Amino acid sequence: MVEISFDFKEKLDTTIGGEMHSYCFQCGACVGDCPSARYSKRGFNPRRIVLQTIVGMEEVLLEEGSIIWECTNCYNCYERCPQDVRPVEVITAMKNMAAKRETNPEDVRSMVKTVETKGMTTVLTALVDKRRVDLGLKTLKEIPVSDIQELLTEKER
Ligand code: SF4
Ligand code: SF4
Incomplete structure (x- = not known):
């Protein structure tokens, strides 16, 4: 069963890089030019990751072995997003949260x-x-x- 955190949205809203996550309207433009999405064997997908932030999947995103670590920080998604969500920075904010929990690789x-x-x-x-x-x-x-x-x-x- 997936645990949902109702305050994860607020946590991201007040974390550097995470502020814009809820502006995502799920267009998928970030996925089209994402090298990790192209080559990931686990189905890495920045659109899905941002959706998971919006619905509060904190535990899945910050757990040990989380897929967020497949992001290469190339910033292609940052350039493409029409909503200025800056998916890479949302992911980086979560990497920093994971580092505080010591669930980073x-x-x-x-x-x-x-x-x-x-x-x-x-x-x-x-x-x-x-x-x-x-x-x-x-x-x-x-x-x-x-x-x-x-x-x-x-x-x-
Ligand atoms: S920064 Fe990460 S999520 Fe964005 S396009 Fe590059 S690998 Fe994909
Ligand atoms: S490009 Fe921006 S608005 Fe579109 S799915 Fe990706 S994060 Fe959401």
């Missing part, structure tokens, strides 16, 4: 940790260096992360 959590500690999304290893050199790129250096850590601490306050 383990690899995303690990990448966030790397950003916090290294200031970049990739851990520098000899293999990364080799691949960069093979591609004709310079190797990367460790960077000072104190500014990033300060910003993250500010945000948490």
Whole structure:
């Protein structure tokens, strides 16, 4: 049985990125140019996801393994939506909600940790260096992360 949350709409209305979700009139324009909708094996569909927000399917959308994580953040839907719903930003708002519940994917959590500690999304290893050199790129250096850590601490306050 699907659990319906009657206050999910209000929660999204007051979350950055989620404010416009209820303006969706289900035209489907966002789906036509969505790469995840084209290749998803689980039927990823931004129109359906926005509909699920409107009917209050909070638990389905924020649970571990939720389909929202198949969004690539390409922003094609943002460009296409005639209602300015900004589906990608609605999805990002829900990703942030999921992160607070710690139902976001383990690899995303690990990448966030790397950003916090290294200031970049990739851990520098000899293999990364080799691949960069093979591609004709310079190797990367460790960077000072104190500014990033300060910003993250500010945000948490
Ligand atoms: S941002 Fe996400 S939902 Fe929007 S078109 Fe790209 S993959 Fe699809
Ligand atoms: S394009 Fe906009 S209005 Fe149309 S279904 Fe997608 S989110 Fe809803």
